[in-house]
Amino acid sequence: MSKKYIKLDDFFSDFQDDLGDLYDGALEPSKEEQEVQKIIDQLLEKRYQGEVFLAEGGMKKIIRSRDSLTSRDVAIAFLKSDEKEKLSSFIKEARLNARLQHPNIMTVYDIGVDDKNEVFFTMKLIEGQELGDILKDLREGKKSAYDLQKLLYIFLKICEAIAFAHSKAILHLDLKPENIQVGEFGEVLVCDWGLAKDLKANKETAEIELNEPPIFKADKNLDLDVCSTLDGIIKGSLGYMAPEQAEGRNKEKDERSDIYSLGAILYSLLTYEIPVDSSDIHSAIRQCVSGAIVLPSVRASHKIPEALEAVTLKAMATDPNQRYQTVGALVKDVEAYLGGFATSAEDADFMTQIKLLIKRNKTASSLIALSFVIISLLIAAFIDQIFTREKEAVLAKEKAQELQALAESETQRAEAENQLRMTLSRKAAPAFFRRSQLTWKNYQFLAFENAIKMTLELDDKSKKAWNLYALSLLGEMQFEAADKAFQKGFGGEAYQPFIRKWRLLNIQETNVAQFIIDLQELGLNREIAIVMNHFQKDREYKDKYVFLSTIIKATYGTKSSIEVQYNSNERSIKIDGKYFRKISLINGIALKKIDLSNTVVTKLDLFHSWTLQELNLSKTKVSDIQALQNNPLENLDISYTAVNDINVLQGMPLKKLNIAGLRLKNLSPLLNCTQLEQLTLSQDMVAREPKVVEALKEKCSVIILE
Template sequence: MPKDIKSFTENLDLDLTSLYDDQEENEIDESLVYPLCASLQNKLGYTEKEEIARGGEKKIFRTFDARSDRYIALARPLRDSKEHQERFLREARISASLEHPNIIPVYDIELDDASQPFFTMELLKDQTLKDLLTDFHSLENQTYDLPQLLDVFVKVCDAIAYAHSKNVLHLDVKPENINVGEFGQVLLIDWGLAKIVNNPKEEDLYLNESTLDMDLLNDMTQIGILKGSPGFMAPEQAVSQGEKSFKTDIYSLGALLYHILTGEIHVEGDCIEEYLKGTREGDLRDFKKPIAIGLKAVFYKACQLDPQQRYDSVDDLKQEIQAFLRGYATQAEEAGFLKQLKLIYQRNRIRCQLIFGFLLFSLVGTSLFIQALRESEAEAIMARKKAEKALSLYEKEKRGRESIIAEFDNSLQDFKENLGSSSKIEAHFSRLLVGSAIASSRKLDFEMALALTELAIKKNPEDYNAIAEKGFIHLIRHEFTKANDALQQCSTHSPHIYDLIRVARNYYILKPNDEQRLSNEQFLNFLEELPDNRAWLKSYMLIYDRKVNPSMTAHSDLVKGYIISLNPELTKENFNYKFTERPEGNHLDISHNPELTSLRNMGGKQFPYLSILRTLDLKTLNVSHTGLLRITNLSQLGLEEINIANTPVRNFHVLNDFKVKPKLKISRKHLELGCPEDLVISIAD
């Protein structure tokens, strides 16, 4: 082997180690390439601890979380005993289990190196509701007005409602425990007094017993006798062993509402002992300054001494406040017609002013027209009086339909003979006829209504109000061909009837012969197709069917179908419905239908007498074991007996409005809800 080749082979690095040595010499520092990963390896968890708050159970530190590179709040128990540590961890566990935008989030729960518990949460940087209310009622530096403060209240309600859905009570709702951020964020904090109420029926319980044991955690709150904040706690919190429930928080929300409105505590007193006494006795303060009646009524209902008299849920309370903010009356104030009218005006000020202006213009025009008639011809006054007399006779039903129609016609002839032919007079007379036709419909005399509209059209063929009313009456009578013809004539003048034209056309094609009637199934389908804003038309059709249907049983099947349409959970298969004709008065049994919750009026609030059961001529009614909430809509039926056992009915004050005071079969709980004992004939357990 040549010398140079031998030297080369001896110096050959078979494992290439020199290449690796070069690599190590040139290796790049990974901490520079991946600084975030390196920071997690090198930094401690929580640093820079600074105490910022201290309460009765814990102290709060402002600390820097090196891992997430942000400042957070760190809480530690104020005392080192195991009992206080357990209570401290109880609050942390409950707070961590409630994930809601208006509940303060808990990040972590741990033990430190000394086995001392702590938990971390969001660091609150802004002010509490107490600070906002101090500024608001001092009239200095006001950053929030009343609607904005009520919006904060609504968000607190959202937080409480969510907690209730997880069977957790807060039990310490007060301004100091509500944090309000710069951009309107609202957080409910301090769940140290929270109580858990397990519901064994809830299969998908978020706070399940594997994570939160009700007996264990609730026992931890029994240190001392009373738990809560005087001035905001409910009566059941102000007594030893008081039973806490969802309505306890509802009371506290009512107390918070009073404080928002007045800046004062809601019960009489000048010290804690007097606050507790006033709370236990229900000694509520009056409002010293003008407050909207709707809000006052909400406060009084939320802060009833008897929990059963308070709102059923936080959502009900929240909806009342939202209704007020939108300009509507609250349910609690039971606003009358004039108040509702005032609120409508306030919500629609510009529209109402335009309508009032139009009405004023119309009134002035009408007055000038009447004055001109009086000045031009005295005989015209006598003719007008004859027309009014005819209308009066009709209203009193002293004459038959034919004589009334003749009187109208004669009156118009008198107008013409005295003043000559006048399109204005005929148009005015036609409007009177249409008004009379509408009045006849409301009295359920559809034949008279049809005759009046036909006379109005005869005298003024271009009276589209009369033509439209005629179309409505033909719909009520199942005369879809005639209804379609009439409604088509006035479609360009009355665009609001397009929905009826569509339905009339469909059934005119299905049943072109106006002498025939729809089957029950077709009738119910027709009622379903009518728009919701035509509820009065549905009710008139059902009443007309009762007049012309020879079979009461067949008619009762229509009523059954209509009840199903008002209660979406009901079906033909699961609806227990038994109608019985009796000489002394008919009976209806719709008991044992838990899905049945409503028997509301068919025609809405404008027609309170049009009960869905009106046409059955009932004397007795059994709605026991149903979900029926109210009996208001039964007031005009003349019922002699109602069975409401095992129902959630509670509005017994409406019995004062009943046409006839019925005898009642009730459950024992109804006596506690105010059912008059003198009307009770049996009590079920």
């Protein structure tokens, strides 16, 4: 075999070329690395792109910009160029606002410094109008979609926001229509917390004399709608700030100062005008301090409901002790008006209460009124005929017998009409009984008590009503009364052994578990809820959870292995055990967060009137979530349940939602969940409705499970 000789120079030259090609290939980035580098380059660029002026007022100017990091439009607040000395107040407003996470309070996303070293903070951008602009359109007679009822619902949302702020010991102190943003889809946001006061933080300037003129910002265009003051002495907006603010009595400012401002906003909602009727600042302050406010009914050209005028005047009382003491009390009166009930402010007499009752029950009232008119006419005719016959009797005794017969006939007729009136009254009873059945089904026991008593008052022969009333009395442990009610109903033979057993016993904590077991055997779930509320109402929160755990273990037995985990600070509870079914046992605890996952719970009627924020129903037997409609839920997990209709979720303030594993035909209702931030779906949902899923991805973060 011949030998082949290789030249070393050629070998090393070829080797270096190959090594260079290999190195160049290693430096060439992959497609995935290029995508990652592109994202990094975007993050290093200026985050907020574009500036569109929106508004300015006080110490801020507001622009619209695009957040390149999250791909959403935001509102950005900057200090105005002539307000740089208020930097600390500006930052304080942003931080204070950021602490108030509520559906009706403007959300602050971020605080930062731009490339010009200007401090800013970003907020949620809402497409809509200021409440002040809405009132201006109404004042000028322009066509508007807002009637009094819609304005009052806006007002209730404002109150909810302020009540939440008060629960955090924070006062707004600058409430006015211009600081309320109304969105296109019913959103209501309280904005501009620049004058807000943290009651747990620093003290404010001491009182000043009213005779000393207030120091206002020099402004050629000063008017009463936007009359803001300098920091340190008087803070607020004329027409809407409380007398103690207008006089500079800063030590006296508390929650009732905001309540005065809410009353002033209600004044504007009723009249479309600012409460003070003067173009002179000092005169306006004197009106505010002295309480010389023109009555809404005098100020407005349209009719103002007397009840709402009374509510407004009470909220705007010059003496804080004469106002509503909490926002909740003010809300209760406005809701009473909307529901057709008398308010506490108007001190309604008996006739007013009757008028409201008639208004709430127009059909029944019309029938009763008609029967009353008929009876009155017949009685009048009867009396007239009697007088006529008596005169004739004086003239002709021979007609006396005929008159007597006629009188007897008319008496029978009057009795028949009276019977008709009673019959018409009984016809109104079924409506109240249906109300009783609905409130009983939904665990609304206070409303049930009122409805069932009205039913029995109108028709005390209704056996169904007596039977339902008797069942409620069992839950209240009033066995004698329950037995009598059953006798007027269908007898209640099935419950007689139970009544005989417990009527002689004093039900206490030592034997209440056995009492609940006996109720369970009879299938009386709502009665169990009443019992639990009775034993829980006077306990401390921690003791409530301990008592619940004890009852669950006693009623389910040790073999069930049901455990109760709780956090009294968060008012949360998790019930761990696949045999747990009776949610009526948790009644009596004002919970915010509940985890019932992997249990056999089927019905949610107990939660109709609750205010839950988080609820986990994953892998339960639940199929209907209609009962959750009025709950302010922010986090809901209904994955792998039998729920097949999610229309009820529309409009709820949900932020996190898990619906993986559901057999849904339509995901489009989720597009109306405007506050949704995270959504969990299963892969089959993406295949069925790809367009809806893509639209959802533009609104929030979407997690897809295989």
